[in-house]
Amino acid sequence: MQGKRAVIAVLNEVLTSELTSINQYFLHARMHKNWGFNALNEVCYKKSIKDMKQADALIERILFLEGLPNLQNLGKLLIGEETEETLKCDMSFQLAQIPLLKNAIALCEQEQDYVSRDVLEDILEYEEGHIDWIETQQYQINAMGLEKYLQAQLMEE
Numbered sequence: 001m002q003g004k005r006a007v008i009a010v011l012n013e014v015l016t017s018e019l020t021s022i023n024q025y026f027l028h029a030r031m032h033k034n035w036g037f038n039a040l041n042e043v044c045y046k047k048s049i050k051d052m053k054q055a056d057a058l059i060e061r062i063l064f065l066e067g068l069p070n071l072q073n074l075g076k077l078l079i080g081e082e083t084e085e086t087l088k089c090d091m092s093f094q095l096a097q098i099p100l101l102k103n104a105i106a107l108c109e110q111e112q113d114y115v116s117r118d119v120l121e122d123i124l125e126y127e128e129g130h131i132d133w134i135e136t137q138q139y140q141i142n143a144m145g146l147e148k149y150l151q152a153q154l155m156e157e
Contacts, residue, residue, distance in 0.1 A: 001064060003062075003064075003065025003116075004111050006111060007111050007113050008062055008065055011104070012062065012073075013104065014058060014101065014120065015055055015069060016073040017097050017100055018052075018055040018123075020074050020076070020077065020093075021047075021048070021097070022055065024077045024093060026045070026048040028044045028079070028080065029043075029044035029045035029048060031086065032044060032153070039155045040086075044090075054122075057122075058119065061115070061116055078090070083153075087137050094127055094131045094134065095131070105120045108120060137149075
């Protein structure tokens, strides 16, 4: 099925964001694992895998629309050097991704591509949930103090 160029272009923009996210979260996961914060490692690793599945859905949709998925573009990775900074970087990344998704959804709605819109809405819902998780972690750091928070992230493997 021949898709509209604007839709394929915006799907590729979201794909670039997801590919960037995979790398950022995977690296943060392995940093947390190296530091012994297994709970944070697990969440970040699962997020990177979810992003990979979201990227796969976008690739399949772009191909279905007879477009060419661009896997060569990668945005800037925001990498923290300690736990609080990794959370801050992840929040910055997520907050930048939300308008991209909302604009892409609006374009798909305008172009009457409801299947692409639904794919993007699923991604948006997940990303908003992850923002909520990061906000919870930041609240816990402020309420408990960094040392107690980090101690809680030391769960056994």
